[in-house]
Amino acid sequence: MGVVSDKGTIRKPHHRETFEALQILVLKISPDDVAGAQTEFGLIIDPELEDPTQQGELGEIEAMITPRSRLIGRKYNYFKRMARGVLSLLGLWRQGTKLRRRLAREIFKAGDVLLLSTRDSDERAAEKLELLGLMPLWQRELDVMRDTSKVWQALLIFAIALISVIFFNINIIVAFLLCVLAYAARRLLTGDGMYRHIEWPVVVMLGAMIPIGGALTSSGLTLTSANFITTYLSEVNIAWVLVVILVFTMFISDLINNAATAVIMAPVSVQVANQMGQPIEPFLMAVAVGASCAFLSPIGHQCNTLVMGPGNYRFADYWKLGLPLEILIVCISIPVIMNTWF
Known part of the structure; x- marks a missing residue:
């Protein structure tokens, strides 16, 4: 049992505490015993919560909020409106710790x-999870993708796009654009799904970073860094x-987005290659590898x-494993680059 304070936090009641009318309690109780507790103790269910006594078999799902989820920055009322009774919120964990505040x-x-919790079919629950941008971690045999033929179709179309780029020198933008159009034609991707799965923050950030990369070049900062x-x-x-x-690209990539790191470091590496009279390809490859290795x-x-949340990781856990991994990548990638271009 817990008592909800005026600030919305949940505390344990004192041994001799006297409860008052309209006081909000948090009880851990079986759904079958809810009706009896309401009658015996004169309790009512908060109207903000779903009624746990509704008919149907209760199932539980653990799901994680992904970076593209619609719930980010929202509160419980928005979740309830979007879930439309298919899903009910029972608890919330953040960085491995259960929150002791009111979920509302x-x-x-x-x-x-x-x-x-859900009492609806697996198909309806899966649709709501996808709509809200939630990734199931543990579920009651939840069938998120039943039609496996669509998976093979998507893999085949993507493989054709890759082969056309690698072996037939087709422009990568054209190849992947045709791949997306093929997905739409085969109904593997809906119009709403296209917009929902685009990483708009990355698109906007890249659009903002490209002028910054140009400014670094025009201002002479790129040349100064290369000279240094x-x-x-x-x-x-x-x-x-x-x-x-x-190594420097790896370090910057741990502080900002990896795509932005590549935009900033690519002109510097090109200037270094030109000043040393070397081909630019190995230097750009070093930037590409470093920008992809943000493990610290x-x-x-x-x-x-x-x-970080589901794994209950701390900030220090990343560099403890990430540092040896980055050292290993440096030891492997540099000989490969040298053997390929020199």
């Missing part, structure tokens, strides 16, 4: 884990120059943020 006042964040690198590393082996670019912090990549 809590603002949802990416990575939160929700404990949901070549001045101190002009006498060393080219492999050590690639190591510096790779939960903010470097959205996947890092996504697993």
Whole structure:
């Protein structure tokens, strides 16, 4: 049992505490015993909550709020309106800790884990999870994707697009645009789904970072950075120059988005290559590898943020595992780059 305070927090009642009328209590009770408790103790269910005594077999689902979820920045009332009685919210975990505050006042964040109940069919529950941008973690045999033929169709179309780019030198933008159109033609992707699955924050950020990359070049900062690198590393082996670019790109990628890191570091690596009279391809590859290896912090990549809550990870857990992994990547990627281009 818990008592809800005026601030919305939940506390344990004192041993001799006297309850008052209209006081809000949180009870852990079987749905079959709810009606008896209401009659015996004179309790009523908060109208903001779903009625747990409704008919049907109760099932529980644990689902995580993904970075593209509609619930981010919203409260319980929005969840209730979108769920339309198919899903009910029972609990919320954030970074491995169960919240002891009223769920009706809590603002949802990416990575939160929700404990949901449902009495509807698996198909309806799966549709609501997809609509809300929730990823099931544990469920009652929830069949999220029944038609496996669509999976094979999607994989085949995507494989054709990749093969056309790799072996037939078709422009990658054209190939993947045709891939999306094929998905739409085969009804593998709906019009609403196209807009819902686009990473709009990344698109906007890249649009903002491209002018910044141009400004770095036009202002001379890119040239200054390249001069700094070549001045101190002009006498060393080219492999050590690639190591510096790779490690520095990894470091920046742990602080900002990896796509933005590539936009910033690509002009610098090109300038370094030109000043050293070397081909630009190995330097750009070092940037590409470094920007893809953001393992030292939960903010470097959205996947890092996504697993932080369900895995109960702390900030320090990332660099403890990420640092050896990044060292291993440097030790493998530099010899491969050197062997390919030099």
